[in-house]
Amino acid sequence: MTEKTLTIVYISLSGNVQSFVKRLGEYLQNHYQLSSKAINIKDLNHETFPVASPFVAILPTYLEGGNGVDSGDVEILTTPLGDFIAAHDNDKHCFGIIGSGNRNFNEQYCLTAKQYAKRFGFPMLGDFELRGTSADIERLAEIIVDNFHIFTAG
Ligand SMILES: Cc1cc2nc3c(=O)[nH]c(=O)nc-3n(C[C@H](O)[C@H](O)[C@H](O)COP(=O)(O)O)c2cc1C
Incomplete structure (x- = not known):
């Protein structure tokens, strides 16, 4: 079997997702012996490039003026x-x-995240609050690894 590396593409404005991605990467290495490479979109300054390897995307929601009930969907x-x-x-x-x-x-x-899943047609694999707990890391790491293997096998 060829060695596989997981790519994580993310954006983080106030550091929560950044923290989650860092802990997730360590967990994947320690518990699944899976290497990962993170791409922080905020560092790119709107530059884009092709990502040839399979990746999972992780992002927060920041809706303008949103109150969660009747406004804010931009x-x-x-x-x-x-x-x-x-x-x-x-x-x-x-x-x-x-x-x-x-x-x-x-x-x-x-x-x-739900809107992007619908727009691009890939699955919403899960969610976590703020920077995520250790239980969130464990739970989502398993889902990511399963889906990564299914995607790369197909
Ligand atoms: C102005 C503002 C708007 C937000 N809007 C939403 C929202 O509509 N839905 C939601 O689930 N979280 C919302 N959040 C919470 C952030 O998505 C959450 O804190 C996230 O963990 C931030 O990730 P980051 O620190 O990596 O940027 C909002 C936070 C701020 C400051």
């Missing part, structure tokens, strides 16, 4: 991630997306 801060996925057919290599959010936003909880 995503303002994480659009560079959507642009990156849309460019160079990168969406074809994305096997799923995970959202970070805050349940205080009710119906809008992790809405952007």
Whole structure:
């Protein structure tokens, strides 16, 4: 079997997703012996490039003026991630997306990840609040590994 590396494409504005991605990478290495490479979209300054390897996307939701009930469905801060996925057919290599959010936003909880899943046609693999707990890491690592293997086998 050839050695596989998982790519994680993410955006983080206030550090929660960044923290999750760092801990996730360590967990995948320690518990699954799976190496991962993280691409932080915020560092790219709107640059895009083809991602030839299978990747999972992780992003928060920032809806302008959202109150979780009757307003706020315009995503303002994480659009560079959507642009990156849309460019160079990168969406074809994305096997799923995970959202970070805050349940205080009710119906809008992790809405952007759900919207991207629908827009690009890949599955929403899960969600976590804020920077995620250790249990979130364990739970989502298993889902990511399963889906990564299914995607790369097919
Ligand atoms: C202005 C603002 C708007 C937000 N809107 C939403 C929202 O609509 N839905 C949601 O689930 N979380 C919302 N959040 C919570 C963030 O998605 C959450 O804190 C996330 O973990 C931030 O990730 P980051 O620190 O990596 O940027 C909002 C946070 C802020 C500051």
